[in-house]
Amino acid sequence: MSAAFEKLPVSNLRGVDAAPSTTSGPDGSKLIDLSWLAMLAWRHKWAMLAVIGCALAATLAAYMLAVKQYDANVVLALDRNDQQLVRTAQTDKDTAVDSPTVDTEVQVLLSPEVATAAVRNARLNTNPAFIAAGAPDIAGPLSIPAATAIVRSNLTVGRQGLSYAINLGYKSRDPAVAASVANAVADAYVSGNVQSEQSARSQDINMLRTRLDQLRGDVIKAEAAVAAYRAKSDLVSVSNDSTIAQQELSTLNTELASAKAELAASQGRASANAGENGTAVNSSPVIRDLRTDVSRLEVKLAEQSSVYGPNHPDRVKTQAQLTTARQALSREVSRASSGVRSDISVDSQRVGAIQSAIGSAKGRLLAGNNASVRLNELERVAESSRQLYQTFLDRYRVELATRGTEKSKAQVIARAQVPVRPSSPDLLVYMLGGLIAGIIAAVLLAMALEWRERGLRTRAETEEFTGYEVVSSLPDIGTMDEPDFRRNDALGVPDFVVEHRESPFSESVRAIWTALKIGHKGQLARSVGVTSSIPGEGKTSTAIALARSTALAGRRTLLVDCDMRRMGTTLALGLRNRPGLVEVLNGQARIEDVIVLDEASGAHVLPLNTELTAQSDIMHSQATAAMFDRFRQEYDFVVLDIAPAIPVAEARAIATMADLTLMVVRWRTTQRKVVKTAIRELDRAGARIFGIILTQVDTRSSAVLSEEMAYYQYYYSRESRPN
Template sequence: MNLGVQHFEAQQPYEAKPSPTGQAHGGGEKFIDLAWLTALIWRHKWLMLGLVGGIVALTMIAYLFAEKVYEANVILALDRSEQQIVRTAQTNRDNVIDSPAVDTEVQVLLSPEIARNAVIRSRLNTDAAFLKAKVPDTTAPLSVEAATNLVRSGLKVERKGLSYAINLRYKSNDPEVSAMVANAVADAYVGGQVQAAQTARGSDIQMLRSRLDQLRGDVLRAEAAVAQYRARADLVSISDDDTIAQQELSTLNTELAAAKADLAAAQGRASANAGENGSVVNSSPVISDLRRQVATLEQKLAEQTSSLGPAHPDRVRTEANLAAARTALQREVARASSGVGQDVRVASQRVGAIQGAIGGARGRLLAGNNASVRLAELERVAESSRQLYQTFLDRYRVQLATRGTEKSKADIISRAQTPRLPSSPDILVYMIGGLAIGIVAAVGLALALEWRENGIRTRTEAEEFTGLKVISSLPDIATMDEPDFRKGEPLSVPDFLATHRESPFAETVRSIWTALRIGQKGQLAKTVGLTSSIPDEGKTSTAMALVRSAALAGRRTLLIDCDLRRMGTTHAFGLGEGPGLVEVLSGLSTLKEAVVVDQSSGAHVLPLNTTNSNNFDIVQSDMTAALLDHCKAFYDLIVLDIAPAIPVAEARAVAAMADVVLLVVRWRTTPKPLLKTALRELHRADANIFGLVLTQVDARSAAVLGEDMAYYQYYYARDKAPLPV
């Protein structure tokens, strides 16, 4: 027989180390692979949920047995202004509450004195409930100091934000005690402030009364000194004297100014009338006549001078008349000028007299001013004493009027109520903490399981690890929500395929012979061997499903059981009584006599005889290769159900006789080292490994991972129309 079989060059496997996030280094590496994390959580969801639930349950048990602490709250508000019936500007200015004052009051509330007052006022050191809550082992009364320390140990005071409110809290394992002590401390604080204010006001009244007696004497002495000096200086009313002297001086100054003005006017007139061209001289009619006479005589003399001699009587008479006229004119001008000078002298004397009067008035005013300086000083001392006395008197009256109206500068706006729920432990904190611890533990457990797991999880991981392509991923039908699937029966998977040809599982099986182009032009192989690394990986179910799928599609198919030890195909179909593969190879039976037809699909099956199947050497002989070549003429597809490659030696020899070999890998179960060993052994036997087939893939996890069956299931869920036969 011609044993010439077309061989395909197989890729050599290599090992790709996965990254910490589950993404192989061969592809695009991500810092966090969300798909891998999602798949991890989905695969271990029930275990993780159980662990989280258990830890939360333990946390709640711990909460139930934890000691309960109750917290009671009192809210106090500080008044921002002094509460007084009679207010003064000084009082309001000194008593405005500011932010540091609020912080100071917080420290006051935490002081030992407030806690001590609370113990004394409420008698906490002898209170049975307080003693039972704080000192369960004794019922004897405590000292005030010991009770004070116990009160301070559970007390907490803090300011509420930036407001003027103070939150006072007290913790105790007894809810009634927590409310009682919180109210006792608040009452001690408020009551103590009122008592302190009353004591301070009494002290202020006593001090003011003593001071008023002293100031009253000071006022009387100062006023007596003013009266004595006024009498000694003969000053009935220095203010009136000052006014008269100042009025007199003002009048004289006015008259002096007028006299000086007259003097200046007279001097001006005198200057203007000095000589023959003065205004007074020019305005005099006598002087004017005399000047005309002089002019006439001068003109006449000039005429005579030109015609008469010096001794001529007319000329002499004219000269005599001219000299007489001139003398009269000079005399008249002198008389007129002397009258103006007299006015200047009179005005000058009047100015001197007024200036003398001013000097006298100024001297009297200066004397009065010197006396008033000392008097004013004495009056200022007296007025200062009166004002100081009046100020203290006003304060004394205010203190008397407001006696008995003292109140605390803090008001209790919310008294403590008995708490119903404990403040510690907080059930929400316990739940959140337990949930967080449970989640962390669950994730840690999942990671630990994942670390221990050494199987193939995704197509990408399988291809990167082996260097071979994944022909198909067959889902676990039990994870596909198919109610009529009978899990555990020998023919459960092939029967499901025959009755559910429209299912995603059937589509994944069809993808195997479609990839090999079975029955098509350019068919890649006719004999296909299915083997696995170790047993129980689903190779027999895959082989039967593959044969039935191709047969139902009209392909001529033959399934040969080559697993001499387990005979999975033979047992699944209920055969083994008649002749089988060994009998055909031995010549004890013909192929036609040994082949059985599968009624569900029309596929042919060559089983093994259960009583004569220990001839291991004949299966790996050349007769098997010749049989396969003979069958190629009658069948489109010949499937060999081969034993696992690692534990069975003849499996590798039979695999080498097939055109191609499909290595079946169980999802998340087949250890990677064994898978690597199987590939190495098959390559050493010159088997032509065409690719991998992943089996029993969890459909839900695969959907999360984005495997191809997720899209099959989505498609068929929307279109339930049966495929044509």
């Protein structure tokens, strides 16, 4: 037998058709099998829809029984401007409200203080409607803490987006109570803001008053210290960094310069008047007259000396007069020179006195400067005390002026109205939740039903489990909306192949012998056995349909009924009470006499009309193998309808005599362990299994699964349309 008929592994048969899923992991494995999910939903759609319907009905009932809640909402807006009516340098600044401030006010609205104030102001703890809505099990008035707890548990506060508006909502069974409580909380918050502003202002005024008293004493002490130090340091006044000593020193320096100039002049005059030719001597009229007299007497004495003798009375007289005149001149010159020297002494003394006064003034100036440093420090302290005192005094006046003008930092821009419709339960939310719960329950139910199924459902699953290629998937014709299909007729399926040659079912049958290359070069087998694991999987209908399809294609085909227990092919074709396979093997009939022509397709049929009991071993004989060899020589294709492999032992023996064996598996029905057992028995017997044929596949589910018949239907339903 040809090596081409040996077992072919799936990995060699799949080729390039097994494209990876778009939803695959790094290693190529599927993360989410969408096709399996779609198949799951389609197969169990009615059960899933029933579960979803029950969930929606239960949700609707729960909605009808749920307690209705009403929401009332108040909208408050924070004032972004300064609240001061009297603005000063200290208050005239940007006080715009920022985002954290809005969030802080939201928390203030949720605080117990605001809720307690609302309860007290509106007397909610004694309001029957509030008690009935918030605590229906309690009779009589509530305590303020209990009423506050109810208010806070039903109160919601939130900022509206990024705006400066705050939404305050209150939920209650009574719509009127919801509106009244929401308004009460808003009023308590606004009035609380005013009261807190007033309280804060009163505290500020008291603090400022106390501080002003302290600062006033500080100013008085600082100014007294300045005055005492000025008096102690003899600093009467200080102007432009000058003191009395500085003014005196400036005057003395001027006088010193003048005195030095006069001294220099005196010294110059003294130098000029030194001797008899000094300027002062020459300029004196007395000295000039005396010099004239001396000159005249000298002339007269010279004249007399030439005339008279030394003892002449006139000469002696003149000599005496000359001596007297010269003495008088000498005295006068000496007097004039001593006057100039006395001027130098006077001027020198004046310079020394001025220099002494300057030294004294400098000493006083240095002492005054040292005293000014301390004085300036005391004056700065006094000035800062005065400024601080003035600042607090101005702030104190502002606070007094603005007392009673306090406003709330927030205002109500929309008061709560009595709601007309309940806010909860929300029918849409309820139904959406019920739908989600129903879908989850439906999926769980479908998965549970799927888990209970033991059959093979897809080509990929079948190939992965069995290790063999799925040669073809034969659709359930009853799911193909074919009105002329005879479901309960034994020849319903084979006749459908003949009557509807272009149908998806016929194409699926043709795929079987196409895979075997029947009638082509390199044909894989001349004889093919068709078997199944257990009865009821459609192996006889498949065998007849395969034989008829091959014969209709012009191939000389023989169909042999080898099921010695049920004789399905013989019964389906109406060939009872005729000699057949057993008679040929026993030598009671010739092959030419027992082979029947199937007029519908042109195929030849070898029936089986004798149930073997003790003679069942005849199927294991050499005669059977020889007969099958003869068939291979005379026909293009031989189809053996073999009994199920598990319950009938001789079925496995006949399968070994065929070139290849096709295993029929009913879609979603044949259990996995049964298929596994049948394949193991056939392998053990030596049968060469070519592949698997899935039968009675639901075309509606297969369309979801992208099986080939879905594409067949798509194509054939459009075959009349131009491409």
